[in-house]
Amino acid sequence: MNHDFKKNLEQMADEVEKDLLRCFDKLFDAPDIIISSMKYSLFAGGKRIRPVLMRKTCELFGGTIEDVRALSCAIEMIHTYSLIHDDLPEMDNDDLRRGQPSNHKVYGNNIAVLAGDALLNYAVETAVSGIKHLPESKKSCGIQSLNVLMNASGVNGMIGGQVGDVLAENDDEMNAEKLKYIHSHKTGALLTAALLCGSIMAGADEKSLKLIRQYGESIGTAFQIVDDVLDVTSDTKTLGKPVHSDQEDHKTTMVSLYGLESAQEKVTEYYQAACRALDELSIDTEFYRQMADYICKRAY
Amino acid sequence: MNHDFKKNLEQMADEVEKDLLRCFDKLFDAPDIIISSMKYSLFAGGKRIRPVLMRKTCELFGGTIEDVRALSCAIEMIHTYSLIHDDLPEMDNDDLRRGQPSNHKVYGNNIAVLAGDALLNYAVETAVSGIKHLPESKKSCGIQSLNVLMNASGVNGMIGGQVGDVLAENDDEMNAEKLKYIHSHKTGALLTAALLCGSIMAGADEKSLKLIRQYGESIGTAFQIVDDVLDVTSDTKTLGKPVHSDQEDHKTTMVSLYGLESAQEKVTEYYQAACRALDELSIDTEFYRQMADYICKRAY
Numbered sequence: 001m002n003h004d005f006k007k008n009l010e011q012m013a014d015e016v017e018k019d020l021l022r023c024f025d026k027l028f029d030a031p032d033i034i035i036s037s038m039k040y041s042l043f044a045g046g047k048r049i050r051p052v053l054m055r056k057t058c059e060l061f062g063g064t065i066e067d068v069r070a071l072s073c074a075i076e077m078i079h080t081y082s083l084i085h086d087d088l089p090e091m092d093n094d095d096l097r098r099g100q101p102s103n104h105k106v107y108g109n110n111i112a113v114l115a116g117d118a119l120l121n122y123a124v125e126t127a128v129s130g131i132k133h134l135p136e137s138k139k140s141c142g143i144q145s146l147n148v149l150m151n152a153s154g155v156n157g158m159i160g161g162q163v164g165d166v167l168a169e170n171d172d173e174m175n176a177e178k179l180k181y182i183h184s185h186k187t188g189a190l191l192t193a194a195l196l197c198g199s200i201m202a203g204a205d206e207k208s209l210k211l212i213r214q215y216g217e218s219i220g221t222a223f224q225i226v227d228d229v230l231d232v233t234s235d236t237k238t239l240g241k242p243v244h245s246d247q248e249d250h251k252t253t254m255v256s257l258y259g260l261e262s263a264q265e266k267v268t269e270y271y272q273a274a275c276r277a278l279d280e281l282s283i284d285t286e287f288y289r290q291m292a293d294y295i296c297k298r299a300y
Numbered sequence: 301m302n303h304d305f306k307k308n309l310e311q312m313a314d315e316v317e318k319d320l321l322r323c324f325d326k327l328f329d330a331p332d333i334i335i336s337s338m339k340y341s342l343f344a345g346g347k348r349i350r351p352v353l354m355r356k357t358c359e360l361f362g363g364t365i366e367d368v369r370a371l372s373c374a375i376e377m378i379h380t381y382s383l384i385h386d387d388l389p390e391m392d393n394d395d396l397r398r399g400q401p402s403n404h405k406v407y408g409n410n411i412a413v414l415a416g417d418a419l420l421n422y423a424v425e426t427a428v429s430g431i432k433h434l435p436e437s438k439k440s441c442g443i444q445s446l447n448v449l450m451n452a453s454g455v456n457g458m459i460g461g462q463v464g465d466v467l468a469e470n471d472d473e474m475n476a477e478k479l480k481y482i483h484s485h486k487t488g489a490l491l492t493a494a495l496l497c498g499s500i501m502a503g504a505d506e507k508s509l510k511l512i513r514q515y516g517e518s519i520g521t522a523f524q525i526v527d528d529v530l531d532v533t534s535d536t537k538t539l540g541k542p543v544h545s546d547q548e549d550h551k552t553t554m555v556s557l558y559g560l561e562s563a564q565e566k567v568t569e570y571y572q573a574a575c576r577a578l579d580e581l582s583i584d585t586e587f588y589r590q591m592a593d594y595i596c597k598r599a600y
Binding site: 028029030031033034035038081085088090091108109110111113114116117118120121122124125128129131132139140143144146147150151153154155156159160162163164166167185 | 328330331381385391408411414416417418421422424425428431439440443444446450451454455459460464466467
């Protein structure tokens with residue numbers, strides 16, 4: 001991977017980190033354990049891909065980080081809450097996340113449920129508070145962006161994908177179409193929302209929004225297939241979570257459906273589709289190309 | 301109870317019901333089971349107290365139902381999601397809700413977690429979409445109201461109260477102060493938010509907001525103590541859920557702390573505090589007095 005790109009990414013992630021910390025730099029009228037549990041997962045070394053994508057996109061389309069500061073913190077909180085709930089015993093039952101015990105292993109299942117709820121709720125509080133402080137002329141863009149974000153994280157997006165994933169576990173008739181629905185919704189929706197929110201806040205035109213959506217959907221689906229592939233090809237230390245869990249859970253994945261090689265070919269196809277969308281964009285797309293590399297070519 | 305008041309309440313609840321149904325009168329890009337699970341709990345015969353309070357308050361302060369139509373649907377979805385998660389095995393582990401099997405008994409624990417998440421998320425989608433369609437002059441009130449609602453439902457409000465409730469179960473040092481925190485946050489916060497959102501959307505002044513908040517906090521706390529009392533004095537059929545569950549769960553309640561009689565006296569104290577706030581309000585307060593009666597004097 002391009003060294004400068006990685007450095008740039010880490011720098012932006014650091015800024016996101018500081019802003020997220022600032023979101024918790026206040027007194028809460030709540031028992032300490034819930035704040036501690038929220039922070040445990042939020043500050044567990046995530047790569048901040050979604051908020052970084054949103055901020056960089058807003059800049060590339062002519063806006064500023066300030067325009068999306070709150071909203072980009074919100075999207076990371078939403079992503080984090082979904083991981084906490086995904087790991088619960090009744091869901092994926094994962095004991096490890098990013099190499100550390102999952103939230104419910106540390107705080108108990110009841111607090112983990114509530115910490116997830118609390119992060120989703122606090123994401124909205126953060127975003128709404130951000131809209132309140134936007135200049136008058138940008139408020140309607142702020143409302144539209146929050147609308148896009150919440151659609152992407154709800155039943156028509158991420159939650160729908162997660163439901164599909166849960167149902168897939170005991171589905172004897174799993175097929176490529178169902179799996180594509182899961183991939184595009186569980187991961188693609190929120191990544192795409194990051195791009196859309198950034199460009200909407202910068203006032204991008206409809207054509208650009210359509211292309212950036214195509215790019216987002218492609219890298220989002222690729223991202224999920226890469227996850228499936230890594231579960232087979234990587235090891236627990238590199239991945240930071242148990243490998244071969246899909247096979248143990250009898251989960252249908254792109255690998256179990258098509259085999260490892262075809263799954264890797266699919267990643268390449270989506271990678272190329274992402275690049276085609278970029279070809280038509282009239283802004284500097286170098287960052288997006290590097291990001292596609294970063295997502296599609298990690299660890300193999 | 302005043303017959304006209306009850307009829308009026310039912311009529312308003314019917315209108316809320318229709319609006320909630322309309323929120324689901326569309327195609328969702330999601331597996332049927334999650335929509336079905338969300339609707340199962342949302343349309344399980346709730347009394348719609350929070351949305352009715354919001355709508356009536358908006359009207360009493362000079363606004364229209366239209367101003368809070370979406371937001372009042374949102375608050376009911378938030379209330380419903382909290383019940384689904386409260387009933388989960390890792391939380392209160394309640395098999396019955398309003399006389400029917402709890403969400404997780406019908407759909408499984410995993411779908412119940414996701415249905416709760418989805419309702420919270422859809423509440424925000426509904427509210428934000430409502431703000432988008434408000435007249436330009438009312439949009440900032442809409443944003444302020446959503447801010448108030450999300451604060452009330454989050455860690456500084458309802459979720460904080462629920463965490464307190466969870467911690468109380470094995471707390472040998474429970475006392476009146478901790479219990480008051482739980483009561484005021486778990487139930488009071490959202491009831492108060494209903495009143496505040498209604499009055500903010502109608503453009504009420506600061507003094508009125510302060511008084512309506514006092515009223516809301518008082519009836520909210522009373523409401524929760526009444527719940528504790530009914531768990532001792534009522535029966536499963538009347539209550540629609542198992543009685544004596546607090547005692548079986550070794551839960552500290554106002555009844556276990558002070559005895560039945562003192563708990564009932566507390567209800568009267570909060571009822572009177574609610575009425576004192578109303579005395580200072582310059583609008584017609586008859587509805588609020590009847591509502592206080594309705595909440596404090598149900599079933600005993």
